[in-house]
Structure formats: C-alpha cells, structure tokens
Amino acid sequence: MDSAFPEEVLEHVFSFVGSHADRNAISAVCRLWRRIERQSRRRIFVGNIYAVSPTIAIRRFPAARAVELKGKPHFADFNLVPYGWGGGAGAWISAMAEAWPWLEEIRLKRMVVSDESLEVLSRSFRNFRVLVLSSCEGFSTDGLAAVAANCRNLSVLDLRENEVEDRTGHWLNHFPESCTSLVTLNIAHLVSEVSFSAIERLVGRCPNLRTLRLNHSVTLDRLASLLCKAPQLSDIGTGGFSALPAEEVRPELYTKLESAFMGCKCLRSLSGFGDASPVYLSAVYSVCPGLTTLNLSYASLQSPDLVKMISRCPNLQQLWKVEFASSQVMDCIEDEGLEAVAESCRSLKELRVFPSDPYGQGPPVALTERGLVAISVGCPSLHSILYFCRQMTNVALQAVAHSRPNLTCFRLCIIDPRTTDYLTGQPLDTGFSAVVESCQGLRRLSLSGLLTDRVFERIGTLGHRLEMLSVAFAGDSDAGLHFILSGCPSLRKLEIRDCPFGDTALLANAGKLETMRSLWMSSCHVTLGACRALAEKMPRLNVEVIDEGWKPSSKRPDDWFVEKLYVYRTVAGPRLDMPSYVYTLPSQQGS
Amino acid sequence: MSESAMAIIKPEAMKSYIWLQTADGSIQQVEEEVAMFCPMICREILQKGMGSSKNYAISLPQRVNPAILSLILDYCRFHQVPGRSNKERKSFDEKFIRIDTKRLCELTSAADSLHLKPLVDLTSRALARMIEGKTPEEIRETFHLPDDLTEEEKLEPLKNTTDDPRIRLLNRLYAKKRKELKERQKLKNVEVEEEQVDKRSVDDLLSFINGGDGDSKGARASKHKKKNRRRKEQLKDTSNTEIKNVEKVDPFLCEESGSIYNGESKEDGNISLPGPNRTSRLLDSGDDAFISGVEFEDGDIDDELDPAMKEKLDREVELFAKRLNSDWPERMQEILSLGQERRVSTISTMNGNGSLHRYTGTLSCYLYSN
Numbered sequence: 001m002d003s004a005f006p007e008e009v010l011e012h013v014f015s016f017v018g019s020h021a022d023r024n025a026i027s028a029v030c031r032l033w034r035r036i037e038r039q040s041r042r043r044i045f046v047g048n049i050y051a052v053s054p055t056i057a058i059r060r061f062p063a064a065r066a067v068e069l070k071g072k073p074h075f076a077d078f079n080l081v082p083y084g085w086g087g088g089a090g091a092w093i094s095a096m097a098e099a100w101p102w103l104e105e106i107r108l109k110r111m112v113v114s115d116e117s118l119e120v121l122s123r124s125f126r127n128f129r130v131l132v133l134s135s136c137e138g139f140s141t142d143g144l145a146a147v148a149a150n151c152r153n154l155s156v157l158d159l160r161e162n163e164v165e166d167r168t169g170h171w172l173n174h175f176p177e178s179c180t181s182l183v184t185l186n187i188a189h190l191v192s193e194v195s196f197s198a199i200e201r202l203v204g205r206c207p208n209l210r211t212l213r214l215n216h217s218v219t220l221d222r223l224a225s226l227l228c229k230a231p232q233l234s235d236i237g238t239g240g241f242s243a244l245p246a247e248e249v250r251p252e253l254y255t256k257l258e259s260a261f262m263g264c265k266c267l268r269s270l271s272g273f274g275d276a277s278p279v280y281l282s283a284v285y286s287v288c289p290g291l292t293t294l295n296l297s298y299a300s301l302q303s304p305d306l307v308k309m310i311s312r313c314p315n316l317q318q319l320w321k322v323e324f325a326s327s328q329v330m331d332c333i334e335d336e337g338l339e340a341v342a343e344s345c346r347s348l349k350e351l352r353v354f355p356s357d358p359y360g361q362g363p364p365v366a367l368t369e370r371g372l373v374a375i376s377v378g379c380p381s382l383h384s385i386l387y388f389c390r391q392m393t394n395v396a397l398q399a400v401a402h403s404r405p406n407l408t409c410f411r412l413c414i415i416d417p418r419t420t421d422y423l424t425g426q427p428l429d430t431g432f433s434a435v436v437e438s439c440q441g442l443r444r445l446s447l448s449g450l451l452t453d454r455v456f457e458r459i460g461t462l463g464h465r466l467e468m469l470s471v472a473f474a475g476d477s478d479a480g481l482h483f484i485l486s487g488c489p490s491l492r493k494l495e496i497r498d499c500p501f502g503d504t505a506l507l508a509n510a511g512k513l514e515t516m517r518s519l520w521m522s523s524c525h526v527t528l529g530a531c532r533a534l535a536e537k538m539p540r541l542n543v544e545v546i547d548e549g550w551k552p553s554s555k556r557p558d559d560w561f562v563e564k565l566y567v568y569r570t571v572a573g574p575r576l577d578m579p580s581y582v583y584t585l586p587s588q589q590g591s
Numbered sequence: 592m593s594e595s596a597m598a599i600i601k602p603e604a605m606k607s608y609i610w611l612q613t614a615d616g617s618i619q620q621v622e623e624e625v626a627m628f629c630p631m632i633c634r635e636i637l638q639k640g641m642g643s644s645k646n647y648a649i650s651l652p653q654r655v656n657p658a659i660l661s662l663i664l665d666y667c668r669f670h671q672v673p674g675r676s677n678k679e680r681k682s683f684d685e686k687f688i689r690i691d692t693k694r695l696c697e698l699t700s701a702a703d704s705l706h707l708k709p710l711v712d713l714t715s716r717a718l719a720r721m722i723e724g725k726t727p728e729e730i731r732e733t734f735h736l737p738d739d740l741t742e743e744e745k746l747e748p749l750k751n752t753t754d755d756p757r758i759r760l761l762n763r764l765y766a767k768k769r770k771e772l773k774e775r776q777k778l779k780n781v782e783v784e785e786e787q788v789d790k791r792s793v794d795d796l797l798s799f800i801n802g803g804d805g806d807s808k809g810a811r812a813s814k815h816k817k818k819n820r821r822r823k824e825q826l827k828d829t830s831n832t833e834i835k836n837v838e839k840v841d842p843f844l845c846e847e848s849g850s851i852y853n854g855e856s857k858e859d860g861n862i863s864l865p866g867p868n869r870t871s872r873l874l875d876s877g878d879d880a881f882i883s884g885v886e887f888e889d890g891d892i893d894d895e896l897d898p899a900m901k902e903k904l905d906r907e908v909e910l911f912a913k914r915l916n917s918d919w920p921e922r923m924q925e926i927l928s929l930g931q932e933r934r935v936s937t938i939s940t941m942n943g944n945g946s947l948h949r950y951t952g953t954l955s956c957y958l959y960s961n
Contacts, residue, residue, distance in 0.1 A: 001696045001734040004654065009703045012711065016719035028727035030736045 007032075011040045020045045039063060046070065047492075047517050049087070049111070050542065053572040054095035066105035066130070067096065073520050073566060074470075075495050076110055077135065080522055080564070082548055084579040089113045089136075091577075097124035105130035105156075112136065118143030122150035129181075130156040140165035141192075148174040155208075156184040166191045169217070172198035177205070184211040188237040188272065188298075193217040203230050213237025216274045221253050227260035235293075236264070238272030246277040258283040271295035278305045288312035295320040297354050307337045311344040317381075319345065320352040323367045323388065338371030342378030351375055352386040355415065369396035372412075376400040384409040391422045392449055397431025401438035410435055411446035417473035417498070418450045427451050433458035436466070443490075446470040456480040460487025468493040478505040485509035495520040503530035510538050518568035522546075526565055529558030534567070535585035542570045543585045550581050609636060610648035613657050618648045621664055628667035630706040652704035659694070659701045662687075666710055688717040692733055695721075 014037055017023060026037045042065040046052060049069050058064075071087025089111045096103055103125045113136050121128070128151045133139075141164065147157065148171060169192050175182075182202065187194060194217055203209060203226055210233060214223065218239035227233065243253055257280060261267070267287045271294070278301060291313045296306060297320040306321060319341065323334045341348070353367065367389040373396050375382065383406050392414050400407075421428055428449040436442060436459050443465055447455070451474035459466065460483035467490050475481070481501035484494065486509055494516065502525035513519055513534075528545065535543040546564035547556070574584035609626040612618045626632045626642070635641045635649045642649040651660065669675075669683050688695065699714035722730055731738055 001692075001736065005696060005700050006703060009699055009711070009715070012703075013699070013715045013718045013722070016716050017722055019723070022723050025725060025727050025730060026722065028740065029730045031739050033736070034740060 007036055011036050014040055018043075042066060044068070048568050048570075049092065050572065050575045051517070051568060051570045054092045056572065058095060058099040064096075064100050065103060066107075067100075067103065068107040068109075069111060070109045071111035073110075073495065073518060074493070075497065075520050075522070080497065080520075082546065082579075082581065085546070085582060086575065086577050086579070087111045088138075088577055090117050093117045093121050097121070101125060102127060104128060105132075107132040107134070108136055109134040110136065112138040113143070115139050115143035115146070119146040119150075122146045125151075127153060129153055130158075132156065132158040132160070133162050134158075134160040135162065137163035141167045141169070141171040141190075145171035145174040148172065148179075149176065152179070153181050154179065155181050157182070158184055158186040158211075159189065160186065161189050164190060168192070169194040170198070172202065175202055177201075180205050181208065182206040183208050184235075185209065186211065186213040186237065187215050188213040188239070190215045196222055200226065200229070207232070209233065211235035211269075213271060214239035216240035216242075219243060220257060220277070220280060224253070224256045224260040227264060231263040232266060233264055234266045235269040236267060236272070238270070238276075240275035241273045241280065242275040242277050243280060247279060249279045254280060254283055258286065262286045265290075267291065269293035269295070271298070273299035273301055276301050278302070281305055281309060284309070285312055289314060291316055293318040297322055297352065303334060303337050307340045310337075311340050314344055315347055316345040317347050318350045319348060320354070322354045322356050334367045335370040335374070338367075339374040339378075342374040346379060347381055348375070348379040349381045350384040351379075351382060353388055354386075355388040355413075369393055372396060373399045377403045381406075383407055386411040386413075386446075388413045388415065390415050391419065392428060392431070393421045393423050394426060394428055394431035394434075395421075395423070397428065398434040401431075401434035405438045406441065407435070407439040408441050409444040410439065410442060411444065411470070412448055413446060414448040417448075419448070420450045427455070429455040429458070433462075436462040441465055444468045447474055448472060450474075452476050453480040453483065456483040460484050463488045463491075465490050467491060469495070471496045471499055473498045475499045475501060478502050481505035482508060485512045491515075492517045494518075496522070496524060498523045500525055503527055506530055507533060507537075510534055510541075513541055513567055514538065514569050516569065518566065520564075520566050521562075522564040524561075524565075526562050527558060528556050528560045528562055531562055531565060532558070532585050535587050539587040540569055540571065541567055541587075542574055543567050544578070544582055545585060546582050548581045607643075609642040610645050611642070611660070612648035612650050613655055613660055614651065614653040615656065617657055618645060619657070619660075620645075622668075624671055625664055625668045628671040628707075629663070630708075632705065652701075654697070654704045655701045656697070659697050662690075662694075662698055663701060663705065663707065663710065667707075670709070684713050688713060692721065696734070 010033070014023070014026060017026065020043070023037060023041055027034050038060055040063055041061050042063060044057060044061055044064050044066070045068045046057065047070050049071050069089070069092060071089070072081050072085060075081060076085075076087075087110055089108055090113075093106075093113075094117075096106075097120050101124065104127050106121065106128075107130070113133065118139055121131070123146075131147060131151075131154070139162075144157075144159075144164075147154070169190075172195050175198070179202070183206075185202070194215060196218065199214070199218070200222075203212065209230055212226070212230065212233055213235070214226075214237055216239050218226075220241060220243040223238055223241070227236070243250065261284050264287060267290055270284070270287065270291055273296060276299060281301070288309065289312065292315055294310065294313060294316055295318075299306070299322065301309075310316070310319065310321075323337075338353075341351075353371075367387070369389065369392045372385070372387050372389065372392075375385070376399065382404055385400075385407065386409075389412075392412070397412075400410075419428075420426060421431070429452055432445075432447060432451065432455050436445070442463065445459070445463070445466060445468070447470065453476045456475060456479070459469070463469075466488050469484065469488070469491065471494075478501055480499070481496070482505035484491070485505060491512075496519075499521075501521065506521075506526055507530055531543050531545055534541070544566040545562050546566065548563065550556075574587075578584065607623045608620040609623050609632065610618060610620050611626065611632070623636075627636065631652075632642070632649055636643075641647050655663070666687060670680060690698070695714060695717060699711060699718060702710035702714060721733060725733065730736070
C-alpha cells in the first residue's frame with residue numbers, strides 16, 4: 001500500500017472492519033491509519049468507564065454514533081460491591097450530550113443512571129434511536145417517561161435487569177402518537193403494572209416491532225390480543241403467562257392463545273413464563289420447532305412441563321433455564337431433564353442453568369454432574385456453558401473436556417465452596433486442567449470446588465486464549481495467583497474472592513496488571529502495604545481499596561489485610577467520585 | 592442485401608470502440624459497452640464527447656496504470672453483460688480478487704478514481720478481510736506500512752513484561768526457584784530437603800542477574816549508576832522489540848496517555864508542532880512530564896527519585912526477595928505434596944491403613960505422572 005492510497009478509500013476499507021479488537025489493531029499500525037481510524041470510528045466500547053475519561057474519549061473519536069459503557073466490576077452481581085461505590089453515568093451523559101449531538105445509541109451496563117441524566121439524554125440527541133440499560137440502577141419510571149416522550153425516533157428501549165424505582169405504569173403513555181419507530185421494547189423486569197392500553201396502542205402503531213418482552217402484569221388473554229396485533233414479532237417475552245383460575249383451562253382463552261401463537265410465523269425467541277399456568281403451555285407448542293432461543297431463567301414452570309416444551313424445540317441454539325431443588329426424593333429429575341435436552345436439541349450452542357434459590361435456605365440444588373456430561377456429549381455445537389450444581393467429579397469434567405474441545409466459555413458453579421470430587425475425595429484440579437488443556441479456544445472460565453495451586457499452574461500454562469477468569473475459595477498459596485498472572489497471555493479480567501493469595505504474587509506480577517482491564521480481589525491475603533507499593537510503582541493503575549469499616553479516626557497499618565481490592569489500568573488518573581469507604585492509593589510517594 | 596445478411600454483417604462492422612489513455616502515455620481501445628460500465632469514462636464520453644478517436648483519447652486518472660486498467664476492463668467486460676445470474680457474478684468476483692496484496696491495493700485505488708463503486712466495494716471488503724484478525728505488526732507486514740507511532744502514542748501495557756527491572760528480577764527469582772526445586776524433586780525420590788536453600792545473598796543474585804558486577808552492599812551508589820546505565824541500554828534495546836511484540840492492543844487506552852503527560856492533545860491532526868518548538872520543548876528540563884512521556888516509562892522514574900527514595904525501594908525489594916528465599920522451598924514442597932496428602936489421607940481413611948509404605952508409593956507415582 002503506497003502513500004498515494006487515498007485516505008477516503010482507506011476509510012472505506014475500514015468501514016468494513018467492525019469488531020472493536022480489529023479497529024484497535026488498526027489504530028496501532030501507523031500514524032496515518034491511527035488518524036483515519038479514529039476519525040471514522042462509529043462504535044465505541046469502554047469496558048471500564050474509569051479507564052478513560054469522557055473528555056479523552058470524546059476528543060479521540062469525534063464521529064461516534066454508538067457508545068457502550070460498563071461501570072461496576074462483574075462481582076457487583078454477587079453483591080460484593082457496596083452501594084454507592086460508583087459507576088455513575090451522569091458525567092458521561094453530560095459530556096456526550098455536548099460533544100456528540102449525533103449520537104444514536106447508548107448502552108450502559110452496571111452503571112448508576114439518574115432521572116436527570118435520562119432527561120438530558122432524551123433532549124440532547126436528535127437522532128437518538130437505541131437505549132439499552134443492563135443491571136443499572138438509580139432511575140425511576142419518570143426518567144423512562146422522559147425518554148419515551150422526547151426521543152422522536154426511538155427504535156430500541158431495552159430495559160434488562162435493572163433496579164428501577166417504579167412510580168407509575170403510565171410512563172408508557174408518554175410515547176407520542178407519532179411514535180411508530182419501535183423495533184424492540186423490553187420491559188420484562190419492571191415490577192409494577194404497566195398501562196395495558198398504552199402498550200396496545202404502541203404495538204398497534206409500530207409495524208416494525210420485532211421484540212416485545214412484557215412484564216408479569218400482562219395476563220394471558222391480553223398477551224393473546226397483543227400477539228394478534230403483532231404477528232411479525234420474532235422475540236416474545238410472555239410476561240407472567242398466568243390466567244385465573246390457574247389449574248383449569250378456559251377453552252376460549254386456550255384457543256385464542258393457540259391461534260395467536262400460530263400466527264407468529266417469525267417467532268425465534270421466547271422468554272417469560274414468570275408465573276405460568278402450566279395448563280396453557282401446550283398452546284405455545286406450535287412455535288417450538290422454529291425457536292432458536294428459549295430463556296426460562298425466570299420461569300416458574302416445573303421440570304416435567306419444561307422438558308415437554310424443550311423437547312419440542314429441535315432447532316434450539318440458546319437455552320437458559322432454572323434447575324429446581326428436588327423437594328421430593330425424586331433424585332436426578334433435573335439430570336433427566338438435561339438428558340432429554342441433550343437428545344432433542346442437537347443444535348444447542350449455549351446453555352445456562354441457574355439455581356432456583358441461590359441465597360435461600362431451601363433444600364439443596366438437585367443437579368449433578370450427570371446432566372452436564374449428557375449435554376456435553378450430546379450437543380456437538382455447544383460452546384458456552386454456565387452450570388450450577390451440587391456435586392462434580394474429575395471424571396465428569398474430563399468427559400466434558402474430551403467431548404467439547406470447542407468450548408469458549410465454561411462456568412461451573414458448585415454451590416458449596418471447596419467441594420471435592422465426591423467419588424474420590426480429590427480436589428477438582430485434574431478435571432479443570434483437562435478442560436483448559438482440551439479447549440484451546442476457551443475464553444472465559446469460572447472455577448469452583450476444592451482446588452489447589454496445581455490447577456492454576458495448568459491454567460497459566462495452557463490458557464492461551466483465556467480472557468476472563470473467576471476464582472472463589474480456591475488455591476493454597478501465592479503460587480496459585482503467580483501462575484495465573486505470569487501465564488495466561490490473553491487475560492483481561494481476573495476476579496478472585498476468598499482465596500489465600502497475597503502480596504508476593506501480586507507485586508511480582510505488577511506489570512501484568514497493566515495488560516489487563518481489571519483485577520478484583522476480596523477476602524484474600526493482600527496487605528495494605530503491598531497495595532501501597534503497587535500503587536507507587538504503577539502510576540498507570542488505579543489501586544482502589546474498599547474498606548467499609550473505615551472511620552476517619554482509624555489508621556490502618558501496612559500489614560492490615562485489605563477487605564476488597566480493585567485494580568484497573570487507566571489513563572485518567574484516580575477517579576473523583578468515590579464514596580468515603582473507597583480510596584485510591586497514591587501513585588506518588590506522599591501525595 | 593437481404594435483411595438477414597445485413598444482420599450477420601452488422602455486429603462486427605458496427606461495433607464501436609473507445610480510446611483510453613493511461614498516465615504513462617500509452618493508448619488503447621476498448622469496446623464501448625465495456626468502457627461505459629465505468630461511470631467516469633461514461634461521463635467523459637457523454638458530457639465531453641471524448642474517446643471516439645485516438646487523438647481524443649480519454650485521459651485516465653494517474654492511479655490507473657495499464658496493467659490495472661486491463662484488470663478493471665476484465666471486470667467491466669464480465670459484469671456489463673446483462674444476462675448473468677447473481678451466483679455467476681459472485682463466483683467471478685471471488686476469483687477476481689484473488690490477487691496479491693500490492694495489486695489489490697492498486698486495484699482498489701484505481702477503481703475509486705474511476706468511480707466504479709461495485710469494484711471499490713468488492714476490493715475494499717477484500718482488504719478488510721485481510722486486516723481482520725491480525726495484530727498491528729502483522730498488518731504492517733502485509734501492507735508494508737511504516738512503524739512510525741511514537742512510544743507515547745503506542746504506550747501500551749506490554750503483554751507479560753514489565754519495565755521495572757526490580758519486578759522483572761522478582762519474576763526471574765520466582766522462575767529460577769521453581770525450576771531448581773522441580774529439578775531437585777526429579778533427582779530425589781521422596782522428601783525434599785529444606786536445607787538446600789540458596790545461600791547467596793540477594794545482592795549476589797541481583798548482580799548475577801544484572802551481569803556480574805560482584806558489588807557488595809556498601810557500593811550502593813555506584814551500583815545504582817551502573818544499574819541505571821544498564822537499564823537505559825536495556826530499555827533502548829528492549830523497547831523496540833517489545834513494541835514490536837505488541838499484540839491485541841487496546842490502544843483506545845493508550846492514545847491519550849500523551850495527554851496525561853503534558854495535558855494537551857496528541858492527535859496527529861494537532862501534532863504538527865513546528866520543528867523548533869518541539870526541539871525546545873524536548874530540551875526544556877522543566878517540562879519533565881513531556882520528557883518522561885517521550886522516553887520510555889517506569890524505568891526512568893528512578894532517575895528522578897532522590898537517593899532516600901531509592902534506598903527505601905531497594906530495601907523493599909530486598910525484603911521481598913528474602914521472603915521469596917525463605918518461603919519458596921516450603922511452598923513448593925507444599926504444592927508438590929499437597930495432592931499426595933489428600934489422596935493419601937482419603938485412602939487411609941477409607942482403608943483405615945496409613946502405612947508409610949503406601950505413602951511413599953503413591954508420592955513417587957505422583958512425581959512421575961503429569
């Protein structure tokens with residue numbers, strides 16, 4: 001490529017390169033490419049909002065049209081990040097409002113968004129089309145009303161699991177009659193009643209609506225009416241799927257429901273069933289052969305009903321389901337369910353099995369390793385697994401490794417910490433080692449069960465493509481952490497809780513931390529002194545210590561064990577929005 | 592003549608040709624319908640009446656040389672035929688772009704100058720596919736591009752290396768210890784001897800690793816001088832190779848590190864700092880931030896620290912290394928035997944038999960298995 005290659009053409013070439021990784025690679029090729037790439041990049045992804053400041057991002061990418069931001073660390077999902085830690089979207093939204101008036105899409109994950117910010121957002125971007133809020137908090141339905149009212153061309157309003165203060169279900173009425181552009185509306189996790197008439201009118205005037213996920217307040221017969229109005233839907237969240245009386249079928253409702261579903265010839269994704277009346281389930285069977293995604297993670301269906309439905313879905317690629325505790329002595333009922341899935345859903349690519357009651361006191365989780373092995377052996381395209389269970393063996397893990405070398409994501413969560421291989425009493429080192437050895441493309445791994453430093457040595461050596469690792473209650477010593485940090489060349493995110501990892505490994509691998517997005521360590525053996533040393537040696541890292549018991553009068557000594565440590569690379573320096581119990585250790589001595 | 596006879600004669604005799612001239616002066620003629628497929632040529636013909644004779648040959652843009660023109664005309668010749676199916680066209684296209692990178696670039700550029708959008712898109716997509724999945728270094732190689740980003744612009748956390756030599760030292764100590772212990776285990780059968788601690792002092796190890804100065808603790812100042820000089824050299828050498836090893840970077844982070852260092856935008860668009868200005872800035876010793884941005888990273892931070900600070904850091908490292916020295920043999924023993932103990936204890940509890948013989952037997956199995 002000579003120097004005469006026109007810049008506009010180069011930009012045109014880049015327009016066919018979409019992935020963030022590739023565009024980042026382009027940015028590092030040479031000066032010319034860097035300039036052209038940055039001036040033409042439309043989609044920005046910021047995996048950690050504190051790694052960079054809004055000003056920096058805005059200056060670098062003047063042509064941004066779509067932004068995706070992530071705030072809190074992943075372990076926030078497990079209540080490990082205290083309330084008020086940070087992740088505020090306000091500064092970003094204000095800055096973007098001023099600098100990127102042509103912004104069309106905003107996607108926020110694990111951030112705190114206020115109603116004011118939503119109001120600003122709704123008024124600042126003339127072509128705004130897509131808003132996705134995922135695991136966010138801090139706003140109410142008032143903010144949503146502003147978005148509905150002011151975003152003229154809104155096509156996507158996707159409210160995934162958020163903590164929304166539900167003031168009224170009438171916010172939907174704020175969509176003007178002129179709004180006909182909706183393509184996706186996901187309100188499945190909103191708690192309060194939503195105005196059904198508003199939804200009905202909205203659905204009626206949006207011919208391009210493809211995804212509609214309703215919340216529990218929408219009853220079955222209303223669902224049926226909506227579906228009749230929108231047979232073009234490809235993704236339906238049924239809401240509660242309940243009707244009264246729950247056990248007895250009302251024939252006319254059943255018929256209505258059945259024909260409504262039959263009319264949805266394009267349906268590919270189904271979710272909901274939050275409060276389902278099982279007797280109506282068969283009304284849905286007609287769409288099952290076309291389904292590629294089934295999300296039953298909030299479904300209240302019992303296993304036999306689930307199995308019946310799933311076994312009618314031969315083209316299923318993505319299945320999220322909840323396993324159920326066996327309250328009866330019907331052992332392995334959950335495993336049987338998965339065995340049935342393995343037989344019927346040969347195209348399955350992704351499986352997630354959640355525990356029904358993770359924090360509860362109920363009877364223990366019923367799933368065992370049998371289900372996992374059945375799925376792994378039976379589904380040749382399966383590459384992503386999230387699996388909660390109560391027992392596991394090394395042999396089972398080896399079977400998984402052997403039959404599924406194409407795994408890219410393997411998250412195994414054995415409910416009780418430090419559980420051994422129940423047949424041999426051994427740690428699960430061998431099993432997990434087999435997985436990293438066999439699955440060369442593994443990008444994400446979550447460990448559980450009893451594990452020694454040996455497994456970390458294997459992971460460090462063999463996990464060439466591993467990008468994210470989650471560790472809990474595992475390892476024996478610093479060597480474990482050292483193996484990971486000195487190996488795993490692709491590691492981006494490491495999150496650790498309750499492991500005996502400490503200063504030596506952390507400091508010996510300080511440089512590694514700059515090659516990663518972030519490191520989280522809670523309830524480990526890292527001392528404050530080591531954190532100070534780390535912060536001093538590595539000015540391009542923010543070393544944040546979370547100490548909820550801290551009082552102004554207390555002075556922690558250097559050998560005090562840090563409660564929670566969050567280290568991340570940044571070019572923006574220490575953040576300014578920390579609560580009192582979080583402090584960023586200084587990168588200069590004495591400053 | 593009968594009409595049918597006329598029909599037979601007509602095509603050949605009446606076919607019209609367009610004259611095209613490339614930048615090198617050579618002129619050729621091309622069937623009109625083929626040439627018209629190019630919007631730029633089409634415009635010249637229709638709006639300016641050019642191309643009908645050798646004297647009025649249409650001058651093609653500079654980016655179109657005869658070889659590339661030939662390729663382009665092949666493309667036009669195929670696609671201007673109306674009857675072809677999509678499948679046929681696609682198949683032709685796929686074969687068409689299977690040319691070397693250099694020609695593909697020339698083709699893209701030439702197609703653009705002729706406003707031949709379908710071909711621009713086809714070739715651009717092909718180039719995009721050649722970029723995808725590659726590291727910056729690989730992309731540079733493919734397209735013969737200069738490696739002209741400055742360190743600060745590329746300021747990227749390097750994969751698995753650190754610039755602080757002390758931390759490198761610790762990594763090396765770790766690796767060294769581990770290796771030593773592994774070897775010892777292979778030679779011996781059962782127990783690990785705790786006595787075989789490395790009796791060399793930290794300083795000895797330091798100097799060993801730094802190239803055998805053999806300094807004692809007393810000569811701290813001179814040692815540092817030597818270390819620093821050596822470090823600078825190391826940095827000069829390593830920084831180049833390390834930069835070249837940058838893979839899968841996220842430069843989205845690194846671009847603005849320039850701004851941390853001197854508070855102003857480092858984008859290429861603004862960078863054209865006039866020559867003298869830039870030099871004077873470099874020479875301005877007060878502007879440490881900018882200088883430390885230009886040179887490479889943490890290694891140089893030492894030079895700006897006062898001796899007391901250096902002492903402190905040195906002490907920390909020593910402490911560190913001492914901990915390593917004392918802890919490691921135990922740790923390694925633990926790691927190696929831990930699996931055994933567990934297995935042994937389970938077996939013994941299961942069988943109620945904890946004989947030493949069984950213990951040693953299983954331990955040796957473990958050592959020789961993987």
